[in-house]
Structures are given as structure tokens and as C-alpha cells.
Amino acid sequence: MNLLDYLPGVPDFPKPGILFRDISPLLANPLAFQAAITQLNTLAQQLDYTHILGIESRGFIFGSALAHHAHRGLALARKPNKLPLVSHREFYGLEYGSDSLELQQSSLPTDARVLIVDDVLATGGTIVAASLLLKKAGFTLAGALTLLEIAGLDGSATLSKNGIVNRSLLIA
Ligand SMILES: O=P(O)(O)OC[C@H]1O[C@H](OP(=O)(O)OP(=O)(O)O)[C@H](O)[C@@H]1O
Numbered sequence: 198m199n200l201l202d203y204l205p206g207v208p209d210f211p212k213p214g215i216l217f218r219d220i221s222p223l224l225a226n227p228l229a230f231q232a233a234i235t236q237l238n239t240l241a242q243q244l245d246y247t248h249i250l251g252i253e254s255r256g257f258i259f260g261s262a263l264a265h266h267a268h269r270g271l272a273l274a275r276k277p278n279k280l281p282l283v284s285h286r287e288f289y290g291l292e293y294g295s296d297s298l299e300l301q302q303s304s305l306p307t308d309a310r311v312l313i314v315d316d317v318l319a320t321g322g323t324i325v326a327a328s329l330l331l332k333k334a335g336f337t338l339a340g341a342l343t344l345l346e347i348a349g350l351d352g353s354a355t356l357s358k359n360g361i362v363n364r365s366l367l368i369a
């Protein structure tokens with residue numbers, strides 16, 4: 198099964214010049230979704246992690262499915278004003294805009310080794326922001342895991358420059 202067949206590129210969305218990789222067909226196909234999680238779990242085993250940080254919102258899908266599959270705890274990095282008792286916030290740029298993420302200090306144990314999970318690595322701005330959130334909160338970063346790296350945006354180079362060990366299952 199070629200998982201890329203379930204991740205079609207949609208041209209000029211959400212802005213002209215962007216080829217948007219749509220995860221909906223993969224999620225809608227039980228075999229494809231199951232294969233994605235199984236293969237992400239195999240990649241994740243290369244990284245010594247205890248907990249997963251899912252990035253809102255598509256990262257919640259893969260982060261929670263992997264956490265269930267791998268019997269790991271899950272914390273949420275959420276968009277602004279969604280979490281009570283927020284401890285930390287990080288602003289960041291995107292391939293097509295900007296945003297910020299928030300984290301509750303209480304959502305992870307102090308000795309957690311955290312794997313950031315998201316669906317797509319494009320410029321790397323989101324994952325760098327999530328890594329800074331974890332640093333501010335005093336947690337150890339185990340690495341980052343994504344389903345798909347968008348080729349040509351130097352996302353993995355950006356993560357490497359920021360000292361983030363990255364694993365992406367696919368690149369396109
Ligand atoms: O590597 P980057 O350039 O930071 O881009 C990758 C991010 O962009 C998308 O999220 P988006 O902010 O569009 O929100 P969504 O998950 O709610 O759709 C995607 O889910 C990643 O989180």
C-alpha cells in the first residue's frame with residue numbers, strides 16, 4: 198500500500214502556489230489509517246520517548262492514535278484561549294500564515310521525554326514552536342514525528358538547525 202495515494206495534493210489551497218496535502222482520504226480508509234499508525238509507531242521506536250505532544254489540530258489525530266497504539270500518555274499543544282490554566286505560549290510562522298500554541302504545565306510529568314507528533318512538516322515553524330514550549334516548561338524533547346514532510350521547504354533542515362531529531366514517514 199502506497200500511503201501517498203491517500204494523501205492527494207490540492208493545488209492553490211489555502212493560497213495560490215500552495216499544494217495542500219489532504220489527509221482526509223487517508224483517515225477515511227481504515228487500512229491506510231491503520232498502516233500509517235503502525236508505521237509511525239515503528240519510526241517512533243527509534244526515539245526514546247515517554248509521552249506524546251499532539252499539535253492542534255491535525256496533530257491531535259495522529260498523536261492520539263499513536264498514543265493509544267503505543268500505550269503512551271498524550272498532552273495537547275493547543276491554539277490560543279482553548280486551554281484552562283495555560284502556563285506557556287509560543288508564537289510562530291506558517292507556510293501560509295502565523296499562529297500560536299499553548300501548553301499546560303500540568304499536562305506532563307516533570308521527567309517526561311516528549312515526542313512531538315503532527316501530520317505535516319512544511320517549514321518546520323510549528324514544530325520549532327512546540328519544542329520551545331516544551332523547553333519553557335522544563336520538559337525534555339525526545340524528537341518530532343510527522344506523517345509527511347512537504348519537499349522543498351527545508352523543514353527537516355530547520356528542525357536539525359534547532360537541534361530537533363526528526364522522523365517523517367513520507368516525503369512529497
Ligand atoms: O511546518 P509548518 O510550516 O509549521 O506547517 C505545518 C503545520 O501546518 C498545519 O497546521 P495548521 O496550522 O494549518 O492547522 P490545522 O492542523 O488546524 O489544520 C499542519 O497540521 C502542521 O501543524
Ligand SMILES: Nc1ncnc2[nH]cnc12
Binds near residue numbers: 320
Ligand atoms: N502544503 C501543506 N499541506 C498540508 N498541510 C500543510 N501545512 C503546511 N503546509 C501544508
